[in-house]
Amino acid sequence: EAQVTQNPRYLITVTGKKLTVTCSQNMNHEYMSWYRQDPGLGLRQIYYSMNVEVTDKGDVPEGYKVSRKEKRNFPLILESPSPNQTSLYFCASRKEGQGPYEQFFGPGTRLTVL
Amino acid sequence: GDSVTQMEGPVTLSEEAFLTINCTYTATGYPSLFWYVQYPGEGLQLLLKATKADDKGSNKGFEATYRKETTSFHLEKGSVQVSDSAVYFCALLIGNEKLTFGTGTRLTIIP
Numbered sequence: 001e002a003q004v005t006q007n008p009r010y011l012i013t014v015t016g017k018k019l020t021v022t023c024s025q026n027m028n029h030e031y032m033s034w035y036r037q038d039p040g041l042g043l044r045q046i047y048y049s050m051n052v053e054v055t056d057k058g059d060v061p062e063g064y065k066v067s068r069k070e071k072r073n074f075p076l077i078l079e080s081p082s083p084n085q086t087s088l089y090f091c092a093s094r095k096e097g098q099g100p101y102e103q104f105f106g107p108g109t110r111l112t113v114l
Numbered sequence: 115g116d117s118v119t120q121m122e123g124p125v126t127l128s129e130e131a132f133l134t135i136n137c138t139y140t141a142t143g144y145p146s147l148f149w150y151v152q153y154p155g156e157g158l159q160l161l162l163k164a165t166k167a168d169d170k171g172s173n174k175g176f177e178a179t180y181r182k183e184t185t186s187f188h189l190e191k192g193s194v195q196v197s198d199s200a201v202y203f204c205a206l207l208i209g210n211e212k213l214t215f216g217t218g219t220r221l222t223i224i225p
Contacts, residue, residue, distance in 0.1 A: 004157070033212065040217055041217060042118075042203065042215040042216055042217040042218050043158075043203065043213075043215040044215075045212050045213075048212060058212065090157055090158065092158075099146075099207075100146040100163070100165060100207050102160050102163075103160070103213060105150075105157035105158040105159070106157050107155075107156055107157045108155075108156070108157050
């Protein structure tokens with residue numbers, strides 16, 4: 001089954017404790033992206049990657065890092081989480097090139113930073 | 115910059131009612147337009163799309179027409195069901211850049 005998976009689905013942590021949210025896709029997609037969803041703000045892009053070893057900032061990159069060492073994986077790293085990063089996070093992937101191509105979303109990770 | 119403005123929610127309707135969720139956009143180029151749906155506890159799923167002016171996207175009884183003259187892409191359904199309760203997002207894409215989303219509209223259908 002074609003899918004984007006994220007782990008964990010739920011996470012409660014404390015300020016300053018480094019964490020990683022994993023994202024993996026099995027569709028051989030070049031493009032991957034992270035979004036955060038907050039009430040009244042919709043989805044805002046954090047980082048994206050056009051291919052392996054190619055990453056770039058989205059609209060709200062502060063406080064986040066990403067890496068793309070393999071095509072299928074795109075982890076989101078919070079080096080020192082803060083309460084304003086409490087949010088619902090989605091990973092997404094799609095084909096790259098002449099489109100537009102459908103973007104496939106993971107099930108979401110609900111993060112609470114105390 | 116590019117932006118999407120969606121009808122404020124939440125929207126509550128009775129089963130079999132007619133649904134319209136308004137969406138207008140601002141874009142510097144010629145966007146493709148999308149409606150995504152998010153069911154409770156799940157990620158977003160593509161509901162329908164339109165890639166050029168006057169295109170009509172349709173799926174699961176939902177329809178939306180790309181209106182360039184009014185920069186709109188309103189979502190409609192003739193007879194809603196309880197299972198349509200979800201959050202609906204309008205989005206645009208220019209070229210193959212990032213998706214720009216509206217704020218979402220929560221729809222609740224009452225039996």
